[in-house]
Amino acid sequence: MTHIHYLLAPAAALLGACAQLPPVDNAELTRQVTATETAFAATMARRDFAAFQTFLSEEAIFDGGREPLRGKAAVAAAWKRYFEGEKAPFSWEPDRVVVLSSGTLAQSGGPVRDPQGKLTARFNSIWRQEAPGQWRIVFDKGEPVCDCGARAAP
Template identity: 40%
Template sequence: MILLAAVLMTSTAAPSPTCQVWQREQAFAHSVRAHDAAAFRTFLADDAVFDANSAHPVRGAAAIAEAWAPIVAGKDLQLDWQPKHVVASADGRLVLSSGPYVLTTHGKDGQAHTTIGHFSTVWRRGRDWGVAGAV
């Protein structure tokens, strides 16, 4: 009987913040692979910042959605990424997700050009998880 209770308690426990963000990061990437701008927008916190390590960070969900529209459309380039590491703050309200990305563009010569890099996303728990910042 005690074993059954332990199994039931385990199966109803909420996933950890790292598991939740792992799943959200994969869904976020899928929104781009699926060219779904509406789904992409749902992952952005209103005060999100993208390209934080650049000279011109993009601030706010609306500006990010606009800047990323060609990427999400996927006509001139394709972007894909997967989390490799997901680490939560001690209180579980902030989570860093990072891993490799693959960017494929097509040059004027028609040849595919592939760039492999590393992304980082900071997720913040609010009503739901939202991207607070991405690099």
């Protein structure tokens, strides 16, 4: 029995250490994701396509066209055209970020504006923490905004 005790003691210590993981600082993670989304949007303003690609997860899905774009290569290929020309065709910024209590996934959302600053859509993105402090986008979807006030009354 003594030999079994020596074999089980390291396993028990490891399990005890896992049970005592430090708590997730949700406010800090929210700041990280907000900064990441802001930096991601800045790639469009700077016309920096190479930097844009660094924010994409290998398995990213961007859903906003006829068919979802699946994978980093497909997203990059489709978005390359938005980085051509001197002026960005649109801009975006986060106005809401929430992070799971586990600290592994986050959602960001906010307005999308045309070059004149007019609100044209809202985006919703899901970010995954792929390494400590390193967030990459895994899902993205944009939706046009409704100018409901402009509708005529029936």
